[in-house]
Amino acid sequence: MSIGEYPAGPRGRRLVGNRYDYERDRIGFLQRCQRDYGDVFSFSARTSVVADPVLVHEILARTNTDFGIEVALFDDAEPEVNARATPTAMAGRKKSRPGVNRAAADAHSDRLVEILHARLAGELGRAVDVAAVMKSFIIRATTDYCLGDDSDEVAPAVTDAAEHSAVLMASSLSLPSWLPVSRVRSAKAANRRLTEVLHERIRQRHARPHDKVRDLLDTMLSDDGEALDEQTVYRTISVMLRASHGVPGTILAWAVLTLAREPEIAARIGLEVEGLVPEAGRSVTVDDLPFTEAVVKELLRAYIPTWLMGREVRTHTTLGRWAFQPGQQVMMPVYLIHRDPRWWDEPERFLPDRWLRTQQPHARFAYLPFGAGPRICLGNQVGLLQLVLAVATLVRDYDITVADADAVVMRPEALLVPAGLRATFARK
Numbered sequence: 001m002s003i004g005e006y007p008a009g010p011r012g013r014r015l016v017g018n019r020y021d022y023e024r025d026r027i028g029f030l031q032r033c034q035r036d037y038g039d040v041f042s043f044s045a046r047t048s049v050v051a052d053p054v055l056v057h058e059i060l061a062r063t064n065t066d067f068g069i070e071v072a073l074f075d076d077a078e079p080e081v082n083a084r085a086t087p088t089a090m091a092g093r094k095k096s097r098p099g100v101n102r103a104a105a106d107a108h109s110d111r112l113v114e115i116l117h118a119r120l121a122g123e124l125g126r127a128v129d130v131a132a133v134m135k136s137f138i139i140r141a142t143t144d145y146c147l148g149d150d151s152d153e154v155a156p157a158v159t160d161a162a163e164h165s166a167v168l169m170a171s172s173l174s175l176p177s178w179l180p181v182s183r184v185r186s187a188k189a190a191n192r193r194l195t196e197v198l199h200e201r202i203r204q205r206h207a208r209p210h211d212k213v214r215d216l217l218d219t220m221l222s223d224d225g226e227a228l229d230e231q232t233v234y235r236t237i238s239v240m241l242r243a244s245h246g247v248p249g250t251i252l253a254w255a256v257l258t259l260a261r262e263p264e265i266a267a268r269i270g271l272e273v274e275g276l277v278p279e280a281g282r283s284v285t286v287d288d289l290p291f292t293e294a295v296v297k298e299l300l301r302a303y304i305p306t307w308l309m310g311r312e313v314r315t316h317t318t319l320g321r322w323a324f325q326p327g328q329q330v331m332m333p334v335y336l337i338h339r340d341p342r343w344w345d346e347p348e349r350f351l352p353d354r355w356l357r358t359q360q361p362h363a364r365f366a367y368l369p370f371g372a373g374p375r376i377c378l379g380n381q382v383g384l385l386q387l388v389l390a391v392a393t394l395v396r397d398y399d400i401t402v403a404d405a406d407a408v409v410m411r412p413e414a415l416l417v418p419a420g421l422r423a424t425f426a427r428k
């Protein structure tokens with residue numbers, strides 16, 4: 001192939017192209033294409049798939065310049081997410097950094113455990129939709145992380161806005177916001193409500209600041225570094241809250257299923273947590289729980305919720321030996337990379353111990369749970385802490401009964417979900 005060609009791929013069926021076969025078995029279809037055409041192949045004249053770790057990393061690194069990340073929920077709206085790539089939005093990211101690093105995340109560990117117990121208290125003794133409960137726990141935890149005492153009214157508003165937006169996203173259509181469709185109207189109303197409560201909280205805090213930094217909002221309003229306008233503070237916090245809605249909660253659902261299927265892993269986590277005696281006055285952190293952390297890393301490899309990431313091509317550009325035009329889409333099946341036997345030993349097995357050895361994965365960039373480049377997950381340390389402490393707490397303090405674990409199936413929707421997972425939680 002000469003430099004600058006559009007990738008080859010299956011032509012698909014008349015009228016529907018590849019969509020029919022893709023919708024019947026999304027992951028299987030992508031795996032078959034990869035086998036037949038290699039790591040870069042086309043899905044249609046507009047959409048290509050890139051499953052080569054180095055090229056995926058390059059796309060992520062060139063995001064904001066050659067590749068755009070934004071998805072417009074309403075096609076005539078200035079999508080709020082678009083603003084994230086502007087210099088002021090990147091300044092918001094920069095200012096937030098000391099508020100989201102490992103030390104800041106660790107400082108939230110006691111609150112996190114309290115919030116998990118409080119969230120489960122109302123659910124004990126009956127079978128619940130695990131992903132829904134875990135998502136709402138994470139929203140409460142992240143809202144508390146960002147806004148501390150001011151989070152009460154905000155957490156329900158985030159859930160509402162995120163859920164309404166997810167319904168629109170799932171339809172995979174960009175609908176004009178003037179369209180009198182009830183789901184568009186309710187999504188707009190929920191987003192407006194979240195915008196209002198958040199602005200209100202930011203203004204109040206600005207007028208009456210805490211004497212020392214207690215949460216992410218304090219970091220964003222602090223005198224250290226560049227001063228930000230209210231809109232930039234709002235956007236940064238709002239993106240943090242929305243971005244934390246689905247992914248960590250979904251991984252916790254996978255954790256509950258895995259603990260039920262692999263009791264010896266649950267037992268090893270139990271031993272690790274029970275043997276832990278932190279010095280007086282010091283909270284438990286990720287560093288105290290190396291095996292639990294390895295389990296979380298393995299969950300993020302095997303069941304990566306962001307299994308298929310996407311970018312829109314912004315400029316006439318090349319990637320490796322392929323050429324792309326503005327407006328084309330590039331999809332990155334992280335799931336395929338995380339399960340590729342070229343980069344991983346026994347990729348189909350759930351082996352947390354691989355993370356306690358060296359040399360995993362065998363290729364650079366073959367592990368991308370948090371993305372990479374200028375738009376890498378801003379909450380990666382916060383998310384890791386949430387997952388490790390939640391898994392350890394679930395094992396230590398709860399008996400969990402999963403109803404029919406064998407019937408749960410892996411479903412690659414917008415996120416990769418354990419469909420049909422229900423469980424009963426009881427305090428030990």
Ligand code: HEM
Pocket residue numbers: 069084093142239240241243244247248251300306309310368369370371372374375376377378379380382383384386387
């Ligand atoms: C541990 C679970 C998590 C995973 C696996 C995860 C994964 C990701 C991934 C893959 C992206 C990049 C998406 C892309 O490039 O298209 C992302 C973006 C982001 N995540 Fe996370 N995330 C997690 C938890 C969180 C949490 C708890 C927060 C907030 C506290 C958060 C905040 C963000 C933000 C703000 C972005 C957008 C950054 C930007 O576009 O500039 N994430 N996350």
